[in-house]
Amino acid sequence: MGEFWPVPDALAYLAGRWSVARSVRDLASGAEGEFTGTTEFRAEEDGGLLHHESGTFVWQGVARPAERTLRFLPGPDGTVDVRFADGRPFHGLDLTSGRYVADHPCAADLYRGAFTVRDADHWRTVWRVRGPAKDLVLRTGYAREG
Template identity: 80%
Template structure:
């Protein structure tokens, strides 16, 4: 299984700044959108995890708009993390110790299934498949670490 890169401590691995390229496909209509932006993982004020701030531009049906979201990654005792929405609600767990993790998140009548894979020290991917009565989506995000600035 050389395609996955084991990560013993997910929050330590994620800390820093990443470039994000996301393709969003509506599998029912065939529409496709793109998000391009930056994702910053910085320590939470209490030091018990990371705050993820994602910002960039999302283009859907020819219209580009600014997009952003915030998540909290609470550190687990074993290198895992609990991912929470900005308001504190549980989103999913994250265990990258094998280099791969699958997470489910039920949301009303929809099911979000995420697959997280780590390729190396500077590249990882998240694929979300969303299915429900009114949704049939696939979101594929490629992350690449950006070099630290300063000197």
């Protein structure tokens, strides 16, 4: 088996509960942090998934509760249209090859996310954020629970 695990239907793959471990590094200042928690993808009436992440974010030694919500809507041929909780577009997601790169412009900064699926129960993202306001790398590993 290769480095990537093809996923014909991203929503079916993502559904359920995942443990999350994320490292955050500010390349400009050298500051580092980490998030640990869970992500749950719950079915919605429109055929999509509500993505809710919650846990603890530790930044420079200070721990704070953190959470975020996204909506994963069905796209053509097993792909996903990822949206912010308020409905604004975030990025597309196509895991049919087991790997996908998404771009999201945010003001003058550019978020570029690389998604890779390792097997039935593990996937990861690496977001690189570059621009006048941010210079970050966020690495997240997901492991299926239960």
